[in-house]
Amino acid sequence: MQDIYLEVVTEGIILGIGLAFLIGPAFFALLQASIDHGFGVSVALAFGIVCSDILLMTLSYQLMATLKQIPYFNEGLAITGGVVLSVSGVKAMFSAGEKVEKMAISIKEVWKLFIKGFSINTFNPFPWMFWLSTSAMVNGAYGKLGWMPPTLFFVFAAITVFLTDVIKAWAAQFLVKYLTDKILKIFKIVSGFCLLGFGIRLFYFAFQSL
Numbered sequence: 001m002q003d004i005y006l007e008v009v010t011e012g013i014i015l016g017i018g019l020a021f022l023i024g025p026a027f028f029a030l031l032q033a034s035i036d037h038g039f040g041v042s043v044a045l046a047f048g049i050v051c052s053d054i055l056l057m058t059l060s061y062q063l064m065a066t067l068k069q070i071p072y073f074n075e076g077l078a079i080t081g082g083v084v085l086s087v088s089g090v091k092a093m094f095s096a097g098e099k100v101e102k103m104a105i106s107i108k109e110v111w112k113l114f115i116k117g118f119s120i121n122t123f124n125p126f127p128w129m130f131w132l133s134t135s136a137m138v139n140g141a142y143g144k145l146g147w148m149p150p151t152l153f154f155v156f157a158a159i160t161v162f163l164t165d166v167i168k169a170w171a172a173q174f175l176v177k178y179l180t181d182k183i184l185k186i187f188k189i190v191s192g193f194c195l196l197g198f199g200i201r202l203f204y205f206a207f208q209s210l
Helices: 002-020 023-037 039-067 072-096 110-122 123-146 148-178 181-209
Strands: none
Touching: 002 123, 002 148, 002 181, 023 039, 023 110, 023 148, 039 110, 039 123, 039 148, 072 181, 123 148, 123 181
16 A cells, blocks of 8 residues: 555656646746745745645545546546647647747735735636546546545645745746746647646546546
């Protein structure tokens, strides 16, 4: 059983690291917050993002527990999530050369910065689909082993997301002048490969269960 715990913890950390390379509104909001308001204040935005992720993880997995009674629901959702993640990954890789507009943040108070991070993530449809798809994978792989393995997976994924966001906020103050289009292209390619990999794994779980 300890091997299972080590496996889910490792996979949760890997997923969190993969999310760290995603380039979207939250990514640029975090960098801009660090540059405009300093590292300490920008952590509030990172905390808002991870709180949103925790909410989405919880709701997604609870929804899975209710809907998994429907015949072939897990398999259908896994296939759908696999398509979404795979297409998003391929799209990210092929759009690596495109320029992305950075978000400007004019928020002064820490509380409002927290709300900003929470809102950016919560009202973006992609995190919902991402965590719902991930919940299908986790439920299919570890759901029958009790509550501990899935909980460990999501806890360590959330911790990794928060720590990598804090690192990005800290590094932004020193690396902003090096954040060139070439670096952003590399981020997109890495992000694309991560998404594609998880998409393929969802397909594997779906067809293994059929």
